[in-house]
Amino acid sequence: MSLIAITDVRKSFGQTEVLKGIDLDIEPGEVIAIIGKSGSGKSTLLRCINGLETINGGSIAVAGVHVSGEDRQLRELRLKVGMIFQQFNLFPHLSAGRNVMLAQTVVKKTPKEEARRIAEEMLDRVGLGNRFDALPEELSGGQQQRVAIARALAMKPAALLCDEITSALDPELVAEVLQVVRKLAEEGMTLITVTHEMNFAREVCSRVVFMHLGKVHEIGPPEAVFGAPKTPELRQFLGMQ
Amino acid sequence: MTDFTLWDIVRNLLFALRWTVLLSLVSFVGGGVIGLLVLFARIAKRRFARLPAKLYIELFQGTPLLMQLFLVFFGLGLFGISVPAWLAAGVALVLWTAAFLGEIWRGCVEAIAKGQWEASASLGMSRLEQMRHVILPQALRIAVPPTVGFSVQVVKGTALTSIIGFIELTKAGTIITNATFQPFTVYGLVALFYFALCWPLSLTSRLLERKLHVSHRHH
Secondary structure (H helix, E strand, O other): OOOEEEEEEEEEEOOEEEEEEEEEEEOOOOEEEEEOOOOOOHHHHHHHHOOOOOOOEEEEEEOOEEOOOOHHHHHHHHHHEEEEOOOOOOOOOOOHHHHHHHHHHHOOOOOHHHHHHHHHHHHHHOOOOOOOOOOHHHOOHHHHHHHHHHHHHOOOOOEEEEEOOOOOOOHHHHHHHHHHHHHHHHOOOEEEEEOOOHHHHHHHOOEEEEEEOOEEEEEEOHHHHHHOOOOHHHHHHOOOO | OOOOOHHHHHHHHHHHHHHHHHHHHHHHHHHHHHHHHHHHHHOOOOHHHHHHHHHHHHHHHOOOHHHHHHHHHHHHHHOOOOOOHHHHHHHHHHHHHHHHHHHHHHHHHHOOOHHHHHHHHHOOOOHHHHHHHHHHHHHHHHHHHHHHHHHHHHHHHHHHHHHHOOOOHHHHHHHHHHHHOOHHHHHHHHHHHHHHHHHHHHHHHHHHHHHHHHHHHOO
């Protein structure tokens, strides 16, 4: 059974249909890059997977849990998929370590000492083991994003959704974040990333999804998608015309 | 006719001042508690919770406080409930304060970036948990200056309760004026007392705002 099963998903904002019937199955351990022009629906698709947007048609199931609007089910689902945002969205009033601890203690009811141990371990994993007590405002963008990754990992999700996680970073800080993601991929974490980093998509991903006008326009292993794009839209997107 | 010394006037005003302070405190604390409920209803996901809260706020913000006092004082009398002035004053001011604080706080909650809601939601937190651990701690910081600032309005608002016969500072001033025939001195002193209550509050509000602004610049 696939970890994430997306079937004929439709989503509209008002009159505008943003997703026009998306089908996509993702196996455990896969690393998926979703690429496409802005407005193609790639971020919306990602946000639908963990219920930040409610879908208007079709179905999404994560590890057998169907994504619906129901609160208890949403909670169960969100324990299975973590999300990392373009703007980091760290909690500014809490230290890096507390950011990573909060949902563990509140949502999973993990005892404080245990949550602290996990937080230290996760911060260590993203190379910030020595910044437990730093406030977000004291960290660089790259460091903040790594804390956000640690925060998501601490919940032990089955998959991570990454929504353009390097787009808000200064160029010199992109590499440190991508390196962390690359390491996660190598360790077998299921990743779905909306990205503009084509080199990253080429080197790290098992499959690349090209979205165009609310549909999966082309899909395949990176060699095929980047090496031999079949459609003119993808060729144009890749600047190959 | 007896002569009144300045000390007689001050002494009697001071005696009434405590009722102004007490009424202000009751209004502010009671209004704060109900205001918090109004806030939660106002930002609830469900429409049937939001709508009454909105109506409540609009009603209390859109009518003079004096009318609200009259309505509580005389209105309950229509149902055969005789309301003492202090109770009517307390109830009306609590409800009035709650409406304003609820709305002030709503603004503060809505000033928190949408990303904070999304990040906490994506970690599986319920709405109540999000409010408790993520949104309110941040909103509280920005809410403090306007809240303290509004307390000045509450203190001054208590003066209106003199009209329904509650003997606080203003009413005491009127009574003393009737006995002394020195309206300028008496009301001048009354104003001074109000100022002595309100000025430190405004000052605190401004101080907190500046302090907050400075710490905000570090971002």
